[in-house]
Amino acid sequence: MRLARWKHSDGTIGEGFVEDERVIPFPHAKTVADVLSDGLGAAQALHAAALAEAPTGSPLADVTLLAPLVPASVRDFVTFEEHVEGVSAGVEGKSHVANEWYEYPTFYFTNPHTILGPGEPVSPPVTERLDFELELAAVVGGVSGSDGVNLTPEQAASHIFGYTIMNDWSARDLQGREMKVRLGPAKGKDFGTSLGPWIVTADELEPAIDADGFLAVRGEVRVNGELIGEDLFANMGWPFPVLVAYASRNAVVKPGDVLGSGTIGNGGCLGELWGRNGALTPPPLKEGDEVAMTVHGVGELVARVGACVPAPDLPPASPRPRLRHTPNESAAPAAASAQKEGR
Incomplete structure (x- = not known):
């Protein structure tokens, strides 16, 4: 099954299933959020009901696809060793993977309020190093009797409702500056994350899971029609259920949470x-460039780069005297002492 959100020519929003080249709304005015919460089993029954109630639907070509969900949260992992090797060469001057990378699947939270849909242009901050990142994202669904806390990988697998393509847009110059402060990435990434074109349910990709539990589907990214990177998602350091399980450690995963795989290796960004070439080749993205991402078995996510958007200036940090008490606090003990001595 494929779940999507779309806009009709009159501006109304639809949510439902994509069947071949048509869209069919959910029965009972349900939303993608409702269906994710109800879980994969309920979605299968709903799919049969939708086909019975509105077998024709609307032509896919007559609607504009939106991001397939409004995420509750977005965690982005870094699970491809080859990606870390290349990026570290550019940042640190040498290819290096920290020992800590191998211990657990590290992630950061990105902004769920700047999600972009298929074909929606990204409006980056002023940057000289705009980049894309091809990822596959797992979408969490509801599971009866499970609260999504401290899951084992086996339990976590049942919480994966489906998958969608994810483009983690990145302003590398902003990201590099921020991460020197030992935090981030933040403003180097939170201006836009593209998701789409739809959510493919987990059962559709089960045949692609290899003997070790990894999802052996191929991802490709092209800029202006030229192939830039390609890789198998089976090259992740951990399979998706481990990512979900780690996210749930001493925390909770909820329906509508999105967990990105991290950027594929071999030119995924x-x-x-x-880093590998020792130069800005291929060149950074510029206004008008088209980035097309394909994940076999899922679909294609395409977007163009829009104009950079300048932000209001902010002042740098102010030198501060590092006082430990306010002037009033300093004067109060002296006045009290003088009064006690009758002065």
Whole structure:
């Protein structure tokens, strides 16, 4: 099954299933959020009901696809060793994977309020090193009797409702500056994350799971029609259920949470290639460039780069005297002492 959200020509929003080249709304005015919460089993019954109630639907070509969900949260992992090797060469001057990378699947939270849909242009901040990142994202669904806390990988697998393509847009110059402060990435990434074109349910990709539990589907990314990177998602350091399980450690995963795989290796982003090539080749993205991402068995996510958007200036940090008490606090003990001595 494929779940999507779309806009009709009159501006109304639809949510439902994609069947061949048509869209069919959910029965009972349900939303993608409702269906994710109800879980994969309920979605299968709903799919049969939708086909019975509105077998024709609307032509896919007559609607504009939106991001397939409004995420509750977005965690982005870094699970491809080859990606880390290349990016570290550009940032640190040498290819290096920290020992800590191998211990657990590290992630950061990105902004769920700047999600972009298929074909929606990204409006980056002023940057000289705009980059894309090809990822596959797992979408969490509801599971009866499970609260999504401290899951084992086996339990976590049942919480994966489906998958969608994810483009983690990145302003590498902003990201590099921020991460020198030992935090981030933040403003180097939170201006836009593209998701789409739809959510493919987990059962559709089960045949692609290899003997070790990894999802052996191929991802490709092209800029202006030129192939830049390609890889198998089976090259992740951990399979998706482990990512979900780790996210749930001493925390909770909820329906509507999105967990990105991290960027594929072998050219899944320009930053990796800059590190390997020792130069900005291929060049950073510029206004008008088209980035097309394909994940076999899922679909294609395409977007163009829009104009950079300048932000209001902010002042740098102010030098501070590092006082430990306010002037009033300093004067109060002296006045009290003088009064006690009758002065």
